[in-house]
Amino acid sequence: MLTTADLTVEKINSLLIAADEFSKGKVLKPTKEIFVSNLFFEDSTRTKTSFDIAERKLGLQVVPFDVTSSSVNKGESLYDTVKTLQSLGVNLLVIRHKQDQFYKELKEIDLPIINGGDGTGNHPSQTLLDLMTIHQEFGKFKGLKIGIVGDVKHSRVANSNAVALRKLGAKVYFSGPEKWFDEGAIINGTYLSIDDLIKEVDVLMLLRIQHERHDEKMKISLNNYHKKFGLTLEREKTMKENAIIMHPAPINRGVEIHDDLVESPRSRIFQQMKNGVFARMAILKDALESKGFEFL
Amino acid sequence: MLTTADLTVEKINSLLIAADEFSKGKVLKPTKEIFVSNLFFEDSTRTKTSFDIAERKLGLQVVPFDVTSSSVNKGESLYDTVKTLQSLGVNLLVIRHKQDQFYKELKEIDLPIINGGDGTGNHPSQTLLDLMTIHQEFGKFKGLKIGIVGDVKHSRVANSNAVALRKLGAKVYFSGPEKWFDEGAIINGTYLSIDDLIKEVDVLMLLRIQHERHDEKMKISLNNYHKKFGLTLEREKTMKENAIIMHPAPINRGVEIHDDLVESPRSRIFQQMKNGVFARMAILKDALESKGFEFL
Amino acid sequence: MLTTADLTVEKINSLLIAADEFSKGKVLKPTKEIFVSNLFFEDSTRTKTSFDIAERKLGLQVVPFDVTSSSVNKGESLYDTVKTLQSLGVNLLVIRHKQDQFYKELKEIDLPIINGGDGTGNHPSQTLLDLMTIHQEFGKFKGLKIGIVGDVKHSRVANSNAVALRKLGAKVYFSGPEKWFDEGAIINGTYLSIDDLIKEVDVLMLLRIQHERHDEKMKISLNNYHKKFGLTLEREKTMKENAIIMHPAPINRGVEIHDDLVESPRSRIFQQMKNGVFARMAILKDALESKGFEFL
Numbered sequence: 001m002l003t004t005a006d007l008t009v010e011k012i013n014s015l016l017i018a019a020d021e022f023s024k025g026k027v028l029k030p031t032k033e034i035f036v037s038n039l040f041f042e043d044s045t046r047t048k049t050s051f052d053i054a055e056r057k058l059g060l061q062v063v064p065f066d067v068t069s070s071s072v073n074k075g076e077s078l079y080d081t082v083k084t085l086q087s088l089g090v091n092l093l094v095i096r097h098k099q100d101q102f103y104k105e106l107k108e109i110d111l112p113i114i115n116g117g118d119g120t121g122n123h124p125s126q127t128l129l130d131l132m133t134i135h136q137e138f139g140k141f142k143g144l145k146i147g148i149v150g151d152v153k154h155s156r157v158a159n160s161n162a163v164a165l166r167k168l169g170a171k172v173y174f175s176g177p178e179k180w181f182d183e184g185a186i187i188n189g190t191y192l193s194i195d196d197l198i199k200e201v202d203v204l205m206l207l208r209i210q211h212e213r214h215d216e217k218m219k220i221s222l223n224n225y226h227k228k229f230g231l232t233l234e235r236e237k238t239m240k241e242n243a244i245i246m247h248p249a250p251i252n253r254g255v256e257i258h259d260d261l262v263e264s265p266r267s268r269i270f271q272q273m274k275n276g277v278f279a280r281m282a283i284l285k286d287a288l289e290s291k292g293f294e295f296l
Numbered sequence: 297m298l299t300t301a302d303l304t305v306e307k308i309n310s311l312l313i314a315a316d317e318f319s320k321g322k323v324l325k326p327t328k329e330i331f332v333s334n335l336f337f338e339d340s341t342r343t344k345t346s347f348d349i350a351e352r353k354l355g356l357q358v359v360p361f362d363v364t365s366s367s368v369n370k371g372e373s374l375y376d377t378v379k380t381l382q383s384l385g386v387n388l389l390v391i392r393h394k395q396d397q398f399y400k401e402l403k404e405i406d407l408p409i410i411n412g413g414d415g416t417g418n419h420p421s422q423t424l425l426d427l428m429t430i431h432q433e434f435g436k437f438k439g440l441k442i443g444i445v446g447d448v449k450h451s452r453v454a455n456s457n458a459v460a461l462r463k464l465g466a467k468v469y470f471s472g473p474e475k476w477f478d479e480g481a482i483i484n485g486t487y488l489s490i491d492d493l494i495k496e497v498d499v500l501m502l503l504r505i506q507h508e509r510h511d512e513k514m515k516i517s518l519n520n521y522h523k524k525f526g527l528t529l530e531r532e533k534t535m536k537e538n539a540i541i542m543h544p545a546p547i548n549r550g551v552e553i554h555d556d557l558v559e560s561p562r563s564r565i566f567q568q569m570k571n572g573v574f575a576r577m578a579i580l581k582d583a584l585e586s587k588g589f590e591f592l
Numbered sequence: 593m594l595t596t597a598d599l600t601v602e603k604i605n606s607l608l609i610a611a612d613e614f615s616k617g618k619v620l621k622p623t624k625e626i627f628v629s630n631l632f633f634e635d636s637t638r639t640k641t642s643f644d645i646a647e648r649k650l651g652l653q654v655v656p657f658d659v660t661s662s663s664v665n666k667g668e669s670l671y672d673t674v675k676t677l678q679s680l681g682v683n684l685l686v687i688r689h690k691q692d693q694f695y696k697e698l699k700e701i702d703l704p705i706i707n708g709g710d711g712t713g714n715h716p717s718q719t720l721l722d723l724m725t726i727h728q729e730f731g732k733f734k735g736l737k738i739g740i741v742g743d744v745k746h747s748r749v750a751n752s753n754a755v756a757l758r759k760l761g762a763k764v765y766f767s768g769p770e771k772w773f774d775e776g777a778i779i780n781g782t783y784l785s786i787d788d789l790i791k792e793v794d795v796l797m798l799l800r801i802q803h804e805r806h807d808e809k810m811k812i813s814l815n816n817y818h819k820k821f822g823l824t825l826e827r828e829k830t831m832k833e834n835a836i837i838m839h840p841a842p843i844n845r846g847v848e849i850h851d852d853l854v855e856s857p858r859s860r861i862f863q864q865m866k867n868g869v870f871a872r873m874a875i876l877k878d879a880l881e882s883k884g885f886e887f888l
Contacts, residue, residue: 033649035645035648037641040365043365043366043367043369043370044365044366044367045361045366045367045368045372045377045380045381046367046380046384048365048366049333049359049361049380049381049384050384052359052360053331053359053384053385053386056331056357056359057329061648063641063644063645063648064360064644064656065637065641066362066365066658067365068364068365068660069632069635069636069640069658069659069660070635070636070637070640071635071636071637071638071841071842072637073635074635074800074803074804074842075842075844076637076841076842076843077845080841080842080843080845081637083862084637084638084641084841084862084865085637085641087862087863087865087866088638088641088642088645088865088866088868088869089645089866089869090645208370211370212370249367249372249376249380250367250370250371250372250376251372251376252371253373253376270379270380270383271383273380273383273384274383274384274385276384277384277385336661339661339662339663339665339666340661340662340663341657341662341663341664341668341673341676341677342663342676342680344661344662345629345655345657345676345677345680346680348655348656349627349655349680349681349682352627352653352655353625360656362658362661363661364660364661504666507666508666545663545668545672545676546663546666546667546668546672547668547672548667549669549672566675566676566679567679569676569679569680570679570680570681572680573680573681
């Protein structure tokens, strides 16, 4: 599972059904020992830990891999690292890497690889948990209006989610600072002013400002960002009655969203995290079954 | 379990009984899968590893969490990190943090949190293992004379232990360099000269010099510290016949204690470590049972 | 298991038989809970991960130990760290350390310790997997000609392997830059020019340039190293018909060996890694059985 573009509507639906079953307590264990490892070349709390918990819930053996004390420090390439882990008997890898499409250099390696986030490219497991959260709320995607707001250009979440949501029949709008508009082919949605967008959408997806991917320092202060592009207390009041707030987190409280709204009734932010474990169980099971492993 | 001040004598006694049973080989496993994680924002060998082993012995699933590669690096707060792990399904956290009373900002989160050491505040699991070690030796606390010597001011062990020991009827004396005297409310014991104290006590608790918490460099050399405030070979000879030596470790050999005394007959330093695993099993079991989890 | 010099031919053979059985799918689990920990004071991917997988396959409890967040940072010695882990109930340690013969300071500790590589000294588990790989290929050691090429002086693999191979009746040749010749007692083999050696040997063992152990910068460029001492495409054509290529990895592609040869038919480099897991299972089982633990 590398990009959401590769996923058919059927596959998305079957993953959502499996994730839903896991969320309701379904327990599956493999018929033989399976070794997996999570290679995170970028910092992570949510994605790494939720893959880890998902793996343990599925009864997989999680082999620790710490990039900072690995032979990557002796100059070993991603290809050789992955090939090594395969040789050692690892059956599946989850990889997060700052390089866009890191998986292209791995395409000759016959091992299931799950993209845990590639640079500003894709973040398909995040997309699946976001879809799961939306579906729990509205029971459908068709006709829903989704607003994606903020650092669109540097966000792999924006990219992954927009592709999948359109495929499923939702309408996607964008907003945020002009310099972070992405005019590329994939993200060609309609840009609205933040105030117009917030009144219009059923789902408001806020994006984290990706400071670590910016070439230059932000020109406006964080406080000004909040006033101009963030979800302020005032803007929240203009949302549609049943509209929900989402954010992939980590949240810059008081910047993308007012501190008081993070745990407010509209917020599904911690529900997203909860769903992440079940969505990843579905992804892992699907990837392993496609290689002949069985679960009972 | 956040501070020893919160612990009643009854609770301490019941924890000591449970720890003693574990030390004698009692095996308990949970009736359902339980996920725990150890968040150590400060370096640790003993506390982290012994919680880890205690968790495994109790059949818990230990979810790895490495602060240095987490979203804490993207500025995520302790509150949001803990709330995230709770959302992902973690059932209990052990936290060590340099911030005194870090747990205050977590008080609205309904998750059992065990204090693995907060700044210069408390270290209750260390206290329990120290109590266990003393009880193994003397079979009681009432009337025992305990000397706590060294960097009292920066030591969370001194603080935690003094509170608990007095509660249990022991008499606590302090010694060490004057500038490290703590004249606060909690540590208001009697200070004695090192030579007087050593002759008097049944238990000599040496404290590690907490270089990493000092605002300025120590003014006396380590060698001089040893001569003036450390347990020298000569001073050891003046100890009471059955008196024992304790130290929370890591030990600065040749500073707080002469190298030759670390593994001498009076020393219970490695016994303390051994007891740490059993004391922590008791603490974990108690915290989980209080949330409705069961062990058989 | 500390050095290959300590290993008798009988012991090597029994370990190779056990490793071979594991490679064919033999499953053994301990009759009681066993705790092990891997202390790697130097970076590692292959050795650390393959010990980890070997331990899990043997049903051992692997207690994580991260040097960078341990009390080693507070100045705790290797001796005290090991003594601590023993006190906490760890039953076996694998240690990699930059200090040659680090295990000498541990000799009074009654705990099985497996050397995962000591400075420029020994790397016995690497030797066992190399022997296993050679034996799979040729079914014998006697009379085989083995060439060890490259950074002989800084390589613990060269040292460990030469000792064991000679013991088993193989003939060992060396080549590489003159300044990396090791004229010590252990490595006193015959040095040949690289071109002569390559034509002669059944097994070509290439060594990684150990930049991190060099006191001064290499005087020739990596490109020149490849031309003068590396396995170029041209040199490979002069190898004997059934000769194989080995490398302990990580590989500097294009330096010690031409990129196209790493996964060529003669290469056993990834087979070595695969064997590493089985060789380490044999070593672990042997070390634990020698302390009275049983496997079924």
